[in-house]
Amino acid sequence: MRYTSTRNDLVSVSASEAIAAGLAPDGGLFLPVEIPKLDAGALDRLMKMSYPERAAYIMGMYLDEFTAEELDRFARETYSEDRFPGGPAPLHAVGEHWMLELWHGPTCAFKDMALQMLPRLLGASLRKTGQSETALILTATSGDTGKAALEGFADVPGTKIMVFYPAEGVSRIQQLQMTTQTGQNVCVKAVCGNFDDTQTGVKNIFSDENMQREVAVRGCRFSSANSINWGRLLPQIAYYVSAWCDLAREGKTGADGAVNFCVPTGNFGNILAAWYAREMGVPIRKLICASNSNNVLTDFIRTGVYDRRREFFTTSSPSMDILISSNLERLLRVFAGSDIKVKTLMNELKSKGEYTVGDDVKKYFDELFWADWCSDEETLKTIAQCYNEHGYLIDPHTAVAENVMQKYFTLTGDRTPAVVVSTASPYKFCGSVLEALGVGYSESDDLIARLEEVTGVPAPLPLVRLRDAKERFTDVIGAEKMADEVLEFAAKK
Ligand SMILES: *Cc1c(COP(=O)(O)O)cnc(C)c1O
Numbered sequence: 001m002r003y004t005s006t007r008n009d010l011v012s013v014s015a016s017e018a019i020a021a022g023l024a025p026d027g028g029l030f031l032p033v034e035i036p037k038l039d040a041g042a043l044d045r046l047m048k049m050s051y052p053e054r055a056a057y058i059m060g061m062y063l064d065e066f067t068a069e070e071l072d073r074f075a076r077e078t079y080s081e082d083r084f085p086g087g088p089a090p091l092h093a094v095g096e097h098w099m100l101e102l103w104h105g106p107t108c109a110f111k112d113m114a115l116q117m118l119p120r121l122l123g124a125s126l127r128k129t130g131q132s133e134t135a136l137i138l139t140a141t142s143g144d145t146g147k148a149a150l151e152g153f154a155d156v157p158g159t160k161i162m163v164f165y166p167a168e169g170v171s172r173i174q175q176l177q178m179t180t181q182t183g184q185n186v187c188v189k190a191v192c193g194n195f196d197d198t199q200t201g202v203k204n205i206f207s208d209e210n211m212q213r214e215v216a217v218r219g220c221r222f223s224s225a226n227s228i229n230w231g232r233l234l235p236q237i238a239y240y241v242s243a244w245c246d247l248a249r250e251g252k253t254g255a256d257g258a259v260n261f262c263v264p265t266g267n268f269g270n271i272l273a274a275w276y277a278r279e280m281g282v283p284i285r286k287l288i289c290a291s292n293s294n295n296v297l298t299d300f301i302r303t304g305v306y307d308r309r310r311e312f313f314t315t316s317s318p319s320m321d322i323l324i325s326s327n328l329e330r331l332l333r334v335f336a337g338s339d340i341k342v343k344t345l346m347n348e349l350k351s352k353g354e355y356t357v358g359d360d361v362k363k364y365f366d367e368l369f370w371a372d373w374c375s376d377e378e379t380l381k382t383i384a385q386c387y388n389e390h391g392y393l394i395d396p397h398t399a400v401a402e403n404v405m406q407k408y409f410t411l412t413g414d415r416t417p418a419v420v421v422s423t424a425s426p427y428k429f430c431g432s433v434l435e436a437l438g439v440g441y442s443e444s445d446d447l448i449a450r451l452e453e454v455t456g457v458p459a460p461l462p463l464v465r466l467r468d469a470k471e472r473f474t475d476v477i478g479a480e481k482m483a484d485e486v487l488e489f490a491a492k493k
Pocket of ligand 1: 266
């Protein structure tokens with residue numbers, strides 16, 4: 001299977017080259033030139049498999065230079081009971097629909113599903129492409145990616161990882177998770193500004209040829225763990241296939257086998273993985289795109305106008321506080337059918353902060369997608385309502401999707417069996433959850449203990465352990481300093 005760039009059809013690389021590089025040289029994203037298909041027989045076989053077997057099977061369809069043994073081993077190591085106590089992707093019934101719980105991994109957010117796998121895929125890709133330099137992973141994070149990437153890459157030979165997070169807008173627990181990270185090859189910096197400033201800084205460093213030369217002199221080569229890396233997106237396709245298989249096995253899908261997924265969306269990676277699962281042949285009817293007050297995607301899907309020139313809100317669902325949804329570019333390439341068009345749109349986004357797609361592109365979004373958004377006030381109400389009615393605790397990101405799912409039910413009447421993708425443990429966002437439940441607390445309280453005491457729901461162990469962890473990384477830097485910090489870290493032995 002060959003991979004090309006969203007911005008240049010002449011680019012043709014293997015899977016391992018795409019994974020090793022992260023971003024295409026022209027600034028575009030890599031995508032497979034065709035999408036492999038699951039026929040009815042394959043879906044039948046997948047239904048009988050365990051999660052690691054399903055993941056290896058799906059990944060194998062896209063990674064032909066990897067052997068089945070290799071991928072089986074990666075999947076068994078990644079999705080072990082050890083790393084994912086309670087299973088990697090269990091479904092939990094809530095009223096008439098399901099929650100797909102993707103936060104049973106080491107950092108308690110769904111990013112673990114991909115970032116526990118990526119170091120294995122990347123390590124193998126570097127070997128296969130004969131790269132001898134240290135892979136320097138640069139990551140911009142709105143909160144959850146950073147920790148999940150640190151946890152995935154800590155002390156992995158041949159790699160170094162540097163994480164930048166916006167000083168404004170990650171939760172206290174998210175911040176602690178990153179500043180206490182252990183490992184000899186890790187570095188974490190807070191950057192003044194919001195996530196888009198941080199992400200733009202990382203993208204600029206990444207595509208700067210002078211920087212590429214400077215890190216090469218220091219024995220390193222850039223690589224990315226952000227959801228723009230194909231090796232990040234690919235493992236995510238597996239849990240959509242898996243969720244469908246679990247429902248189908250129980251006879252819980254609709255009459256025609258269909259289900260709907262509602263996905264809390266930021267960078268558009270998670271919901272794009274659902275789209276790939278659908279294209280492969282999983283009977284998914286609608287993909288429901290849920291945003292918080294940074295509702296640039298809601299407007300885009302409804303109108304065809306992507307306009308980032310708007311007020312930026314810091315919300316209770318920080319991992320979705322994003323105005324530039326990078327992964328949308330992959331879908332635009334498919335729907336627009338032309339690399340030139342994508343390049344033009346992305347240039348317009350950069351220069352004018354806005355672009356508009358034609359009706360030919362918009363019709364695809366209309367057919368498959370439905371979009372709405374949820375305010376912070378509604379988010380808190382939804383957390384309270386879900387807990388009071390079902391005794392089920394959800395985090396603010398999941399609450400955004402739950403709220404939009406309810407809007408979808410009400411506005412469309414579509415009763416296709418529905419799955420809300422649950423992306424974080426409520427214990428990662430204790431402050432918001434306590435507030436939603438109307439429980440008073442002060443900043444100096446042990447919020448995890450407080451939430452356990454009020455609800456009786458036990459907190460995940462990795463978060464409980466933060467209590468005794470030592471903070472290692474406390475710097476806050478200006479965005480203009482990011483490049484210097486990268487060079488200093490690249491040179492570090
Ligand atoms: C990253 C993240 C999201 C958004 O996922 P995208 O792939 O960026 O759309 C939603 N919820 C949580 C908890 C996250 O960490």
